[in-house]
Amino acid sequence: MILLQALSSDNNISMVLFFGTIGMLALTIGLIVFISFHQRKVIRYQQQLQRMEQDQQKTLLNASIRLQEEERQRIAADLHDDAGPLLATARLYLNENFVNLDKQTQLQSIYNAKQIIDDTIQLIRNISHSLMPPTLKNFGLESAVNDLFQKISGSGSMNASSRFHDYRERLKAENELIIFRIIQELINNILKHSNASFIHLTQNTSGQRFFIRLHHDGRGLTQNDFEKLGKSNVGLGLKNIQSRLKVLQGKIFFEKDMSQTYYKVTIELNREDELKPLNESN
C-alpha cells in the first residue's frame, strides 16, 4: 500500500526505485560483508581452539614420554643394581668350581650360585609383574584391584576396599591395563597427598557406560583443580591419567561429595568404544 501510494506521482517512482534498489543492494553488500567477517571470526576461533588442543596434546605427550623414560630408568636401575651384581656373584661362585677341586666346596658354591639365580629369577619376576601384573593378566581388573587393595590394607595405614557390581564380561586386556594404571595412579596420589583413612572403589555400568568410582576421606581435588593442574607444568601423574583416558576416549570427574565429607573420582568409559579395535576408535 505504501508503495502504491508512493507511486502516485512520477517523481515518487524515481524515488522509490532509487531508494529501493539502493536499499536492496546495501542489504546484499551488508550480508556479504557480515558473512565474510563472521567466517573469518569463526576460522580464527577455530584456529585458536586447534592451537590450544595441540598445546594440550603436546603437554600430554611430553608427560607420557617422561613417564615412559622414568619407567625405563627404573627398570634399568633395577636390572643394573640388583640383577647385575646377583648374576656376577653367581658367576663368581661357578668360576670357583674351575679352580677349587674340593668336591664339598664345589657343591657349596653350586648351591650358593643356585640360591643367587633363584633370587635373580624372583627379582626379574617382580620387575615383570610391575610392568604387567599377573593377576590382571590372568584374572582381570576386579582381581587385580582387590589384590592391590589388600596390599594397601595389609600395610595397616589405610583401609581400602572395592566392590565390582557389574563385571561379568572382561574388557579388552590392553584397556584393562590402562584402567588399572589409572586406578594405580589415583591410589598413589591419594596415598601421597590426601592423608585419607579409607579408600573405597566401586564399579558399575549404566547402559553402555562403564563407571569406576573412588571415594576417600582425605584431602582431594575438584574438577577445577584437576584442569588447572592438567594445564600446568606440575602434576605429571594427572597428565598421565589424561593421556591414558584419551586412548580409551574416557572421562574423569573429580568432585566433593554432597555431604562435603568425601572426595569422589569417577572414571567414565563407553563400552561401545571399548569394544572397537583401538586403532579404529582413534
Place this chain on the structure above:
Amino acid sequence: MVSKISLLSSLLPIVFFILFCFKTSIKGFWVIFIYCATSILFDGFVAVSPWGLEHKLLLWNVYAIFEFLILGYFFFLVTKQRLIKILIILFSLLYLIFFFLSYKSDNDQFNSMMSSIGSVIILILSLTYIITTLGPTSIPVDIFTPIFLIVVGILFYVASTLFLYLIANNLSNDEMEKYWRINDYSNILTNIIFSAAFLLYRFQHKNPPPESQTVDFTSPNDR
C-alpha cells in the same frame, strides 16, 4: 551505451567458461553457462531483430519464465537439502501456472507482478543457500567457492532488479527505457561475478591442496 556494454558483458562469463571450465562436470556451472548464453541470445535478438524489438515485452516475459526456471534449476542442483529441492519444484510449477493465468494475451505488457515474485523466490533461495552453507554449527567451511560466488552474483542481480520489476508496469515507455539501465548495470555486475567464479574454479582446480603434492601416502612396496 550501457545496454550495449551489458550485452557484451554477457560474453565475458561465456568466454571464461569456455577457457577455464569447459571440461568441468559440475552441472551448476553448465546451467550458468546456458543461462548466460541464452541471455545474450535473447538480448541480441531483442536488440537486432525488428520483430524482437516490436514484441520486446512479450520476449521479456518469456525470458522472465526462462530465467526463473533456470536459476531455480541451478539452486536445485547446488542445494543438498531434500526439502528445499521439493520446494523448488513446487514453486516452479506454481510459478508457471500463475504466470500463464496472470498473463493477458490481449494486453502485451511486461508481467511485473510475476517477475517480481520470481525475483523474490530466487532471492530467498540465494539467502537459503548462504545460510545453509554457513550451517547451524560454527564449523568453518570454505564458503568462497565458485558456486558461492555465483550465488552472490545471482543475489546481487535479483536484489538490484527487484524494485525495477516491481514498478515496471507503472512506468511509461520512456521511463522504462530510462530505468532499464538498472537492469543493465546489475547484468554487468553479475556477469563480472560469474566470470570471477569461473576464474576461481580454474585457480582452485589448478592448485590442489599442498599436502597431496608433497606427501606420498603409498608404501614403496605398492609402487
